[in-house]
Amino acid sequence: MTRTERNTSPAAIMRDRHSRTGLTKSEFERKGGAGAHNWGSVNDEERAEYDGRLDAELETAMFDDGAAPAEADKVDDLPEREAPVAPQRRMSQVSDQERADALRYREGGLKQNGIDLANIARTSHGVAQSPPNNLGTSPLRQKSGFSAQ
Template sequence: MTRTERAANPRALVRDRSESKSGLDKSMRKNGSGQHNWGSLADEQYLETAGYEDEQRDFENATGVKPEAPEKPDLQRKDGSFTEEERETARKFRKNILKGQDVDLSAIARTSPAVSTSPPTTSPIVRDADTKTMKEA
């Protein structure tokens, strides 16, 4: 059946095409506001004020007792110098770590400074160097 034949069908002729399929009025808005029910700027101020008032009410109703935070241990920072024995132990550990079943990523991270190939900082930076003898570019 072609579209033309379907439109000429007696049922199609009786049907009122101005009514929506659901029977609701097409001009009625949904519960939202604005285009596509995303809300409008006019409602934004009301919603912000309502949220602020809710927050104030919650603050006033709070008991005032704060939960105690557990004490955190002091973090000790190592100066980065490792003995040759520590370096060798770290190398052996890293060499054999993937052979085991349980891979401990934190242990690998702890050994990374020991096997680092960065050059050591043996010469200190001097801030009071004599720069008068340097040629200007």
């Protein structure tokens, strides 16, 4: 349909009479907003700043009016508890004897009736292997044969 036909077609005229979005042409032309998504106008900025300052003053007045917490609510009056002692991490290396004992325990642990998963977890150093030292983290300087040379 050409522009001339559309101007003369009664159905097109009825359809074009009202905007599908409900906004008028003046609202389409100018948002009137300060932000990219029409979050308010520049004229409202001063009022928003004033309202924010007023709210802050009211909150400080509420806290400064002498309304202290009750004596029973103070944390200082609670009985002190000892902080639980966290297990310290072992900084020494596992000896070969400990590794052999742990490996022997883990191999025989599955054959027993009462499997103790906690002991199996504690002896994980018997089968654990450290990653090789020649692994690199840089994609440019890979050292362990993964480079595409």
